[in-house]
Amino acid sequence: MKISGSLTLLLLLGSVSAQETSESNPPTPSDLYAALKEMTASLVQLKADMATVQPVAFSASLAVEGELHIGPVPSDTPLIYRHVPTNIGNAYNTTTGVFTAPVRGAYHFEFHINSANSRSTAAFLVKNSENVFAAHESQPAHFMSSSNGVTLLLEVGDKVFVRLAATSHVFDNFNHHTTFSGHLLFPM
Numbered sequence: 145m146k147i148s149g150s151l152t153l154l155l156l157l158g159s160v161s162a163q164e165t166s167e168s169n170p171p172t173p174s175d176l177y178a179a180l181k182e183m184t185a186s187l188v189q190l191k192a193d194m195a196t197v198q199p200v201a202f203s204a205s206l207a208v209e210g211e212l213h214i215g216p217v218p219s220d221t222p223l224i225y226r227h228v229p230t231n232i233g234n235a236y237n238t239t240t241g242v243f244t245a246p247v248r249g250a251y252h253f254e255f256h257i258n259s260a261n262s263r264s265t266a267a268f269l270v271k272n273s274e275n276v277f278a279a280h281e282s283q284p285a286h287f288m289s290s291s292n293g294v295t296l297l298l299e300v301g302d303k304v305f306v307r308l309a310a311t312s313h314v315f316d317n318f319n320h321h322t323t324f325s326g327h328l329l330f331p332m
């Protein structure tokens with residue numbers, strides 16, 4: 145995004161105030177006119193750039209209603225979060241649980257996993273097929289959550305999802321404890 149117009153204007157304004165205490169040449173009206181014209185062009189470009197940035201943000205939880213227990217799973221299993229209060233840009237697929245990057249950029253993700261009845265749970269945030277970050281919890285009784293978050297540079301078409309680790313159990317209910325969220329920070 146171009147900011148040279150406003151920089152030029154700032155420099156000109158700087159020299160206007162500096163001129164009060166020094167003998168440097170003041171900007172002429174045509175200098176100011178040229179700077180304003182350049183700045184207007186930059187603002188038009190900036191507005192166009194902003195209009196082409198796609199908004200992308202989603203949040204989803206595992207259970208739509210009632211109570212849901214998954215596992216213990218025999219092998220690593222992708223989680224499909226079916227309760228989706230936010231899916232701006234539709235990059236999160238509610239059928240597969242997979243987020244697909246629509247533009248190259250920096251994206252932030254977080255995931256929270258919950259387990260009940262003293263069963264341990266672990267999950268990985270996966271980029272394409274690579275485990276990026278894990279969340280894990282294990283305790284002798286009761287109810288506990290674990291979470292993690294990451295910012296990733298994604299190419300168009302890169303896929304991000306959460307995989308429940310082998311032997312893990314995960315719990316969710318109508319209060320929505322087990323969640324997966326992400327958004328585009330900025331395109332690159």
Ligand SMILES: *[C@@H]1O[C@H](CO)[C@@H](O)[C@H](O)[C@H]1NC(C)=O
Nearest residue numbers: 234235236237238239240241
């Ligand atoms: C979600 O994925 C399924 C299975 O790959 C596909 O059939 C469907 O079209 C996808 N939905 C969207 C909105 O892309």
